[in-house]
Amino acid sequence: MRTIGLIGGLSWESTIIYYQIINQRVRERLGGSHSANSLIWSVDYTTVEDLIFADRWDEVGTMLADAGGKLERMGAELLLICSNTFNRVSDEVARGTGVPVLHIADAVGAEVVSRGWRKVGLLGTRFTMEEPFIRDRLAAYGFEVVVPGRERRELVHRVIFEELVRGLLRPSSKEAYVEIVAELAAEGAEGVILGCTEIELLISDKDTVVPVLPSARLHAEAAAGFALGES
Known part of the structure; x- marks a missing residue:
């Protein structure tokens, strides 16, 4: 079994999902009490959060590449950045290590293709919804990606950073997210990508x-498949 390296703490609430899903998938595949060979390097979230809001992405890239290098030296054969937003620096992490980095958009894009969808909605941080690093990579799979209007994007973004990354799950925010999914569906979206790993703590x-589509789950399942030699 190959060893998976997780760059986590982005936030730690969603990193738990990765660890749980990877090990569940390995146990389902191998049976008994099997679990995955895995390593986690969990960063201090406040440190990287401050950097992204200061638009200091080069420093984020250096920090996560350093984390990837540590995991590589400990034996990781595949790296995952356990976040949609922070996959913005996946190329920097890949250049800083000698092992492959599984991009979260590739795991999600493959799932959309398998379902035959032609138009999907995307929820996430403002970075994820408005910048090209996730949207363009998804669109390369041949389907249309749509996001909410500006005010709705701001609401989704605010809930992520003021509530979800702090472990707060408020019924009013859940109701708002459900309404936004319905609005995207009314625009023709056949499904909606939960393009922030914490959102799947709130809605399903x-x-x-x-x-x-829960991006963290899909990312984790793809990693487990790699570890088991299935992909």
């Missing part, structure tokens, strides 16, 4: 009028 398919 049980709440929405169209399916939602």
Whole structure:
């Protein structure tokens, strides 16, 4: 079994999802009490959060590449940045190490293609919804990506940074997110990507009028497949 290296703490609430899903997938595949060979380097979230809001992405790239290098030296054969937003520096991490980096958009894009969808919504931080590093990579798979209007994007962004990364799950925010998913569905979205790993702590398919794709789960399942030699 190959060893997975997780760059986590982005935030630690969603890193838990990765660890849980990877190990569940390995146990389902191998049976018994099997679990994954995995390593986690968890950063101090406030440090990187301050950097991204100061637009100091070069320093973020250096910090996460350093984390990737540590994981590589400990034996990681595949790296994951456990976040949508911080995959903005995935190329920097890849250049700073000698092992592949599994981009979260590739795991999600493959799932959209497998479902045959032609138009999907995307929720995430303002960085994820407005900048090209996720949207363009998804669109390269051949489907249209749409995001909410500006005011709705600001609401989604605010809830992520003021609530979800701090472990706060408010019913009013859940209701607002469900409404936004419905609005995207009304625009023709066949499903909506939860393009922030914390959002899947708040809503799921049980709440929405169209399916939602949990990016952390898909990313983690793809990593488990790599570890097991399935991909």
